[in-house]
Structure formats: C-alpha cells, structure tokens
Amino acid sequence: MRIKLVPRQTHSKVMTWMTPVMALVLSLLSGTVMFSLLGYPPLESLYAFFISPISDLYGLSELFIKATPLAIIAVGLAMGFRANVWNIGAEGQFTIGALTGSALVIYFPESDNVLMLPAMLILGVAGGMAWASIPAFLKTRFNTNEILTSLLLVYVAILILSTLVHGPWKDPAGYNFPESVIFQDVATLPIIVPGTRLHFGAIFALLVVATGWVLFSRTLAGFQVRVSGLAPHAARYTGVRSDRMVWYVLLGAGGLAGLAGIIEVAGPIGQVQPLISPGYGFAAIIVAFLGRLHPLGILFASLVLALSYLGGEFVQIKLGLPLGIAGVFQGMLLFFLLSCDVLINYRVEFRRPGTKSSASSA
Amino acid sequence: MAAITTIELVLLTVISAATPLLLAATGELVVERSGVLNLGVEGMMLVGAVSAFIVMLTTGSWALGIVAGAAAGVIMSMLFGVLTLFFLANQVASGLALTLFGIGVSSLLGIPFIGLPIDKLPALDLPLLGDIPILGPLIFGQDFLIYFSVLMIVVVHWFLFRTRSGLILRAVGESHDAAHSIGYSVIKIRFLAVMFGGAMAGLGGAFLSLSYTPMWVEQMTAGRGWIALALVVFATWKPGRVLIGAYLFGSVTILQLHLQGLGVQLPAQILSMLPYLVTILVLVLISRNAARVKLSAPGCLGQIFHPHS
Numbered sequence: 001m002r003i004k005l006v007p008r009q010t011h012s013k014v015m016t017w018m019t020p021v022m023a024l025v026l027s028l029l030s031g032t033v034m035f036s037l038l039g040y041p042p043l044e045s046l047y048a049f050f051i052s053p054i055s056d057l058y059g060l061s062e063l064f065i066k067a068t069p070l071a072i073i074a075v076g077l078a079m080g081f082r083a084n085v086w087n088i089g090a091e092g093q094f095t096i097g098a099l100t101g102s103a104l105v106i107y108f109p110e111s112d113n114v115l116m117l118p119a120m121l122i123l124g125v126a127g128g129m130a131w132a133s134i135p136a137f138l139k140t141r142f143n144t145n146e147i148l149t150s151l152l153l154v155y156v157a158i159l160i161l162s163t164l165v166h167g168p169w170k171d172p173a174g175y176n177f178p179e180s181v182i183f184q185d186v187a188t189l190p191i192i193v194p195g196t197r198l199h200f201g202a203i204f205a206l207l208v209v210a211t212g213w214v215l216f217s218r219t220l221a222g223f224q225v226r227v228s229g230l231a232p233h234a235a236r237y238t239g240v241r242s243d244r245m246v247w248y249v250l251l252g253a254g255g256l257a258g259l260a261g262i263i264e265v266a267g268p269i270g271q272v273q274p275l276i277s278p279g280y281g282f283a284a285i286i287v288a289f290l291g292r293l294h295p296l297g298i299l300f301a302s303l304v305l306a307l308s309y310l311g312g313e314f315v316q317i318k319l320g321l322p323l324g325i326a327g328v329f330q331g332m333l334l335f336f337l338l339s340c341d342v343l344i345n346y347r348v349e350f351r352r353p354g355t356k357s358s359a360s361s362a
Numbered sequence: 363m364a365a366i367t368t369i370e371l372v373l374l375t376v377i378s379a380a381t382p383l384l385l386a387a388t389g390e391l392v393v394e395r396s397g398v399l400n401l402g403v404e405g406m407m408l409v410g411a412v413s414a415f416i417v418m419l420t421t422g423s424w425a426l427g428i429v430a431g432a433a434a435g436v437i438m439s440m441l442f443g444v445l446t447l448f449f450l451a452n453q454v455a456s457g458l459a460l461t462l463f464g465i466g467v468s469s470l471l472g473i474p475f476i477g478l479p480i481d482k483l484p485a486l487d488l489p490l491l492g493d494i495p496i497l498g499p500l501i502f503g504q505d506f507l508i509y510f511s512v513l514m515i516v517v518v519h520w521f522l523f524r525t526r527s528g529l530i531l532r533a534v535g536e537s538h539d540a541a542h543s544i545g546y547s548v549i550k551i552r553f554l555a556v557m558f559g560g561a562m563a564g565l566g567g568a569f570l571s572l573s574y575t576p577m578w579v580e581q582m583t584a585g586r587g588w589i590a591l592a593l594v595v596f597a598t599w600k601p602g603r604v605l606i607g608a609y610l611f612g613s614v615t616i617l618q619l620h621l622q623g624l625g626v627q628l629p630a631q632i633l634s635m636l637p638y639l640v641t642i643l644v645l646v647l648i649s650r651n652a653a654r655v656k657l658s659a660p661g662c663l664g665q666i667f668h669p670h671s
Contacts, residue, residue, distance in 0.1 A: 005450070005668070086454055138642070142650040147401065147454065148592050149645065152638045155585045163631040282462055289455060322473045327466025334459035335441065338451035346450070346668075 005346040015344045020290050020297075023336035024304065030332055040319060048318050049311035049325075059310070061196035065268050066306035068205040069094070069260035069277070071298055073284035075212040076253030078293040083225045085249045089135065089150030090257040091281025092157035093128040097258020098265045099161060100127025102272050105187045106169050106180060116186040120262055128258015129251045131157060136250035140243040146250070154281070165274050180272035189267040201263035205302075208256060212295035225249060257281060278309060279327070286334045305330065372616060377508060378574055380612025382407070382566040382583075384511040386590035387597070387604045388518055389562025394594055395522060396555035397535035397662035401457025402442050403563050404587025405464020410435040410564030411571040412468040412475070415578045419480055428507065428568050435564020436557050438464060443556040447549050450666050465581060472578045483507065483573040507569045512605070514562070519601040531555060535660035538667040548667050563587065585638065592641045596648050598658035607644075614640045 028046065035045040053059050073090045080087045101124030104116060134153060138144040165178045174181070189199040216222040227234060228245045265276055283305050290304060291297030312326025386403050393400050413434035418427030438460060445456045483505045522528040531551055534541045538548045566586070571578055589611060597603035618636040626633070649655055 007668070088458060138646055142646045143652040143655065144642075144646050144649040145595065148588060148595070149642050151588050152585065152592070152642050155638045156635050159631040159635050163629045166631070167629055282458075285455075285458060286462070322470050324466050324469030324473070327462060328470055329466075331459055331463025331466050334455070335445060335463065338456055338459060339445050339449040341451060342449045 002351045004349045004351055005342065006349050007346055008344075011344050016292055017297075019340035019343060020292070020301070020337060022340045023290070023333055026336040026340075027329060027333045030336075031329060034325075034328065038321070040321065045315060045319060045321070048315050049329075050307060052318070053310040053314040054307065057193075058196055061193055061198035063303060063306050063310055064198055064202050066309050067302040068201045068267075069264050069280045070284050070287045070305050071205045071302035072208050072260040072263070073253075073257045073281060074287035074291060074298045074302060075208050075295050076256030077284055078288040078291070078295070078298060079212070079216075079225055080249040080253050081288060082293050083228050083245050083249045085139075085246055086147045087132065087135065087150050087250055087253050088147055088285060089132070089152075089154050089281070090253065090284055091277060091279065092150070092154035093131045093254040093257035094261035094264075094277055094281045095154075095157040095161050096131040096261070097124040097128035097254075098261030098272070098276055099164065100124060100130075100258070101262030102169075102180065102183075102265055105183050106272075109181050109184065112184065112186050114186055116184075117189065117266065120187060120266055121259065124258045124262025125255040126258070128254040128256070128261060130254075131258070132250045132254020133247075136247050139246050139250075146246070150250075161272070161276070162274055165272055169272055171271075178274050182271045183266060187266060188270060189263065197268055199263075199267040201267045204259065204263060206299075208259075209295045209299050212298075216295060221248070257284075283309070283330055286330055286337075289334065290337055304333075308333075372620065375616045375619070376609065376612045377504065378612070379615040380608040381508050381511045382569045382574060382586055383590050383593060383611055384515070384566075384605065384608035385507070385569060386563045386566035386587060387593040387608060388511070388514050388601065389559035389566075390590055391594050391597065391599060391601060391604055392518060392522070392531070392562075393555050393559035394663055395535045395599060395660055396531050396552045397538055397660050397665065397667075398446065398552050398556055399453045399457065399664040400439065400442055400460070400556060400559055401454060401591065402438065402460025402464065402587075403559075403590050404583055404585070405461035405468075406435045406438045406560050406563035407567035407570070407583045407587045407590075408464045408468040408581065409438050409471075410567030411582060412472040412567075412578055413564070414568030415480070415571040416471065416475055418572060419475060419478060424483055424506075424572070427572055428565065431564045431568025431572075432561040433564065435560040435562070435567065437560070439556045439560020439563070440553075442560075443553045446666070447553055447556070450668055453664050453666070461587070469580045472580065475578045476580070478577065480572070480576050482576045483569075505573055507565060507573060510565070511569075515601050515605045522601065532660070535662055538662045538665070542667070542669055548669075552667075563590075566590070589637065589641050592645050595655070596644050598648065598654070599660065600658075610644075611637060611640070 031046060031049070032042040035042040054063050073094065077087060077090055101120040104120050104123060131153065132150070135146040135149040138149050139146045165180060169180045171177070171179055171181045189201055191197065191199055192202065225245065225248070228242060260280065261276070265272055269276060287298055287301045287305050291299070291301035308326050308329050312323055312329070315321040315325065316323050386407055390400065390403055410431040414427045414431030417430035418424060442456055442460045445451045446453050485505050486509070522532060530541070530546055534546060534548050534551045542548050567583065570582055575582065593604055593607045593611065596607045615637050618633045622630055622633050
C-alpha cells in the first residue's frame with residue numbers, strides 16, 4: 001500500500017476549518033504522552049492544564065486578559081501574512097509600543113489629566129508603527145529581508161526596555177528594583193468586571209477583531225492585501241503597488257502590536273518592568289495561523305493560546321511542572337497545524353503497489 | 363609580553379565568538395543551496411546546546427556530549443524536513459515553529475541543569491607546536507569544535523563545487539522541477555541537506571554550552587541562530603565568505619565586551635545591541651544590490667516541491 005498526495009482542484013473550505021481542530025486533538029494526545037514521559041499522571045495533568053484554570057469566573061477573566069494582546073497582535077500579523085510580508089518581530093513592536101506609551105507616565109507621574117490614557121494609547125500605537133517602519137523602510141528602499149530585520153529588532157527593543165528600567169526610568173523610591181513607578185489611576189485601564197483583573201483592553205481586542213473583519217472581507221484595501229499575497233503579478237497589473245502594500249501591512253501590524261504593548265503595561269502590569277511579555281509577539285504568530293488568518297478565527301485561536309499560558313502557569317504552581325511546557329505545547333500545536341494543512345490543497349490516496357494512478361477517478 | 367598576551371587573548375575570544383555562528387551558518391548554507399529555507403536554526407542550536415550539556419554532565423565524556431548536540435540538532439531538523447518536504451508545509455512558518463518548539467523543549471529539558479558548572483571543552487594538546495609564541499596557542503591550541511568548524515568550510519566548499527553530489531544538490535536548489543525530470547530525488551536530497559544543517563546547528567549549540575560559556579542558561583543562544591541565517595545572505599551563499607562573515611561578527615561581539623571592559627560610558631545594554639545592529643546594517647549593504655542577491659540566491663529557495671504540480 002502506498003500513500004499518495006493528490007492535488008485538489010480547488011482548496012477545501014471544510015478542511016481549512018477542520019485542520020485546526022485536528023491539530024488541537026493531536027496536541028492533546030501528544031500532551032498526554034509528554035506528561036507520562038515526564039512522570040506525571042497524564043489525565044490529571046491535562047485536567048490541571050486545560051480545565052482547572054478556567055473553572056471559575058476569576059480563571060475565565062484571566063483567560064481573557066491573556067487572550068487580549070494575542071488577538072490584537074494576531075489580527076495585524078494576519079494582514080501581513082496574507083500579503084506575504086513576514087513580520088515576525090511583533091514582540092519588538094509590542095515592547096516599543098509599551099515604552100512610548102509609558103513615557104507619558106514617567107515624565108508626568110503626578111498628572112491626573114483624564115486625557116492621559118487616550119494619549120498613552122495613541123503613543124503606544126505610534127511607537128509600534130515607528131518600530132515596524134524600520135523593516136518596512138529597509139525592505140522597500142534596500143530590498144532587505146523583513147523576516148530577519150524585524151526579528152533582530154526584537155533583541156534591540158528588549159535591550160532598550162532593559163536600559164530604561166535599569167537606568168533613567170527606575171522608580172527613585174523603589175529600593176533600587178529595576179521597575180518604574182506604579183502607574184497612577186488616570187494612566188491605568190479601568191477594570192470592567194469587579195472582583196477580577198479583567199480590564200478595558202478586552203473591549204479593544206473585540207473592536208480590533210471586528211474592524212479587522214470588516215477591513216478584510218468588505219473593503220477594497222483588504223482585497224488588495226489578499227491578492228498581492230496570492231498573485232503578486234496580477235496585483236501589480238491591477239495597480240496595487242507592492243512597496244505600498246509592504247508599508248501598509250507593516251505599519252498596521254506594528255501599530256496593533258504597539259497597542260497591545262501599552263494595553264499590557266497600562267492594564268494587568270501597571271508599571272514598566274524588565275519582563276513585560278511572556279512571548280506574546282511570537283505566540284501571536286501561532287494564533288494568526290490557527291485562526292486561519294481570519295479575524296473571527298483569531299478570536300477563538302487567541303483563547304486557545306491564552307489557555308496554554310494559563311495552563312502552563314497553573315501546572316507550575318499545582319504540580320511543580322516547568323513553565324517551558326507552555327512553549328512546547330505551543331510549538332507542537334503549530335507543527336500539527338502546518339502538517340494537517342496539507343489536506344486543504346491535497347487529498348490523501350491509498351494505492352496498492354502496481355496499480356496505475358487513479359487521479360482521474362474522484 | 364603583556365601586550366602580546368592581550369592581543370592573543372582578544373584573538374582567542376574572537377575565534378570563540380565566531381565558532382558557533384560559523385558552524386550553524388555552514389550548515390544552513392548547504393540547506394539553502396538545496397532550495398530549503400530553515401528558519402529554525404535558533405531552535406536547533408538551543409536543543410543542541412542543552413543536549414550536549416546534559417550528556418557531558420551525566421557521562422563525563424566530551425565526545426558523547428558533542429555527538430549528542432549534533433544528534434539533537436538532526437532530530438529537530440527532521441521534524442522540519444518531514445513538515446516541509448512530506449507535508450508540503452510553508453517553510454517560513456515551519457521554521458518559526460521549530461524555533462518556538464526548540465525554545466520550549468530546551469527550557470524543559472534544561473531545568474535540572476541550570477547553573478551547574480562543567481569544565482571547558484579542553485584544547486587539543488598538540489606538543490611543541492602549541493609552544494610557538496602568539497601563533498602557537500592561536501593556531502595549535504584550540505579545541506576540537508574550532509578546528510572542525512574551519513575544516514567544514516573547506517569540506518563544504520569542496521563538496522558543493524568539486525563533487526558530482528554537490529552539483530546535484532545545487533541543481534536541486536536551482537530548479538527542483540528540472541532536477542526531478544532528469545531523475546534526481548529532490549525530496550531525498552533536500553532531506554539529507556536539512557539533516558546536515560541540523561547537525562551543524564546542534565554542534566554550534568554544543569560549542570556554546572561546552573566551550574564558549576560552559577554551562578546551561580535558558581535561551582543562551584541569544585539570537586545567534588538568526589545572525590547565522592543573516593550570515594548566509596551576507597556570504598551570498600558562498601562558503602568562504604561565511605568564514606569571513608563569522609569572524610567579522612565574532613570581532614563585533616568581542617569589541618562590544620572590551621568596550622564595556624575599557625569603561626566606555628554607555629550602559630551595557632546599549633553595547634549589547636551592537637551585534638544585532640551590525641547584522642542589520644550588513645544585511646542592508648548586501649541586499650541593496652537586488653540583482654546581485656537574485657543572481658546568487660538559489661533559484662528555488664523557500665519554494666514547496668510537489669512532483670505532480
């Protein structure tokens with residue numbers, strides 16, 4: 001018996017939405033194996049990883065808190081991936097957005113102006129855009145690969161953050177800890193569910209998803225993005241400038257990553273610290289793929305990845321498992337997804353040795 | 363004498379800093395020459411580093427540690443190979459997945475070993491030659507992986523440009539359809555190239571955890587996998603230039619450390635940005651000549667191959 005991949009006539013819509021589910025199931029199965037290999041009771045561990053963390057209101061609210069930055073970043077990244085622009089430096093744009101937004105608090109720590117928060121959000125978006133404009137400029141002006149430049153800039157951004165919190169931004173009354181002052185009330189996102197930490201940022205995430213959805217499927221700009229990814233020559237022929245497309249999608253993705261960054265520090269964290277992201281910018285890449293580069297899919301996918309972070313923290317506290325397990329789970333999920341995705345464009349055919357190709361039969 | 367010793371020390375550290383980049387970039391060069399873009403170098407290096415360290419610490423054998431690093435890299439690269447060559451997955455996404463997975467796996471495996479000390483991979487003891495002033499320790503007083511990294515540049519150059527198999531590998535990278543139609547197994551050749559890349563990245567990681575800083579620290583590669591990828595572009599896919607590039611980057615890394623040591627009035631973090639900024643700068647300088655990059659890059663780099671399409 002030989003297994004053959006036979007191209008489909010058109011790509012399968014059903015499979016497009018089935019493979020994420022298949023990938024999840026496969027990751028869960030591998031998770032069971034992984035837990036038993038590590039010497040932990042597999043079913044209990046899985047329960048502790050995926051069910052316990054969200055079995056009460058507080059847990060659910062924590063899930064939404066973690067899904068917020070993931071969804072916001074992923075919507076921006078999805079735009080780029082559709083246009084074949086590989087911005088993998090969202091982590092850096094997130095970091096710079098958090099810093100430019102926080103600068104207001106650092107320099108006006110006493111201010112009680114109600115416009116503080118909106119101004120911080122705008123500055124956050126601007127910071128993310130500025131950081132993403134570097135790979136955009138280098139790509140369009142000097143033909144430099146945006147994958148490598150955007151990624152390398154992540155390291156630079158994190159070093160800038162480190163410079164600031166260890167130096168000029170350190171709270172003078174903070175016993176020399178590398179942390180900024182704690183943000184005052186007007187600089188902090190309001191809580192929307194009393195008794196939890198769920199903050200206003202979650203509303204922003206929903207707005208971004210909704211706007212992204214309208215842009216994607218209902219406007220010319222969204223259409224142009226899709227065409228320039230699928231058929232770059234056709235796009236150029238119809239007057240879509242590929243340089244301009246690179247700028248649009250990088251600025252869009254950078255701005256959203258910056259927004260996510262300032263929301264994170266002005267929301268759950270409440271100050272600038274050396275570590276402001278557990279890798280949201282990278283996990284958002286998985287979110288974008290798992291959500292089929294579609295805003296609505298991204299909404300669900302962001303909850304899945306948020307659960308992987310939450311579950312990772314939970315099993316660390318309850319079972320003493322290392323935190324790295326969340327990363328392993330995330331990597332596995334993307335592996336399985338990418339391999340299952342072959343079913344979107346190909347059918348699997350089983351042939352007995354010796355029989356001729358049956359590609360013509362349906 | 364003191365001045366000579368300082369120069370010696372500086373050059374020794376430059377060689378040390380260049381070696382992990384050289385190993386990983388040499389492997390990736392062969393992978394890309396076969397038409398495959400594996401962005402998972404960082405992940406393979408990390409898993410190589412942690413595996414080499416664990417095996418060395420538990421068995422006490424340098425040889426086994428080095429072999430473990432290479433083997434771990436190969437296993438990681440096979441995941442990527444299966445994904446992109448058999449399941450026809452997008453190479454950029456698969457490479458990223460490999461890096462994310464490698465970061466997770468290495469941190470998981472390494473937890474019990476954080477902070478444990480081992481001895482530095484010893485230099486090969488070459489009698490008499492090592493006693494020659496200046497040149498002696500530089501040329502004849504290095505460890506196995508350093509010699510191996512330079513040797514591999516020669517071997518890879520010879521293989522790619524002087525052997526029939528190398529010609530076939532380049533043909534597969536240049537045009538997989540043409541290579542396929544004259545009967546070469548594109549998938550098999552690419553899979554072998556990907557495995558070689560994995561072994562070399564694993565060795566690059568092993569050098570970090572056994573020799574450069576003999577210990578295990580989470581994410582200790584600190585972006586070297588990505589710099590190695592940039593080096594391949596910088597070298598316009600030519601082995602000799604990878605050697606030059608790696609030593610150039612080694613010098614930048616060391617320059618940065620020495621500036622800190624000389625008391626340059628800048629925060630350490632600003633100086634630590636140097637290697638990344640120089641990498642970007644060098645990429646820009648090479649890429650601005652679009653025609654040249656297009657001429658030297660393998661024709662099918664990053665493209666999915668399916669014999670039916």
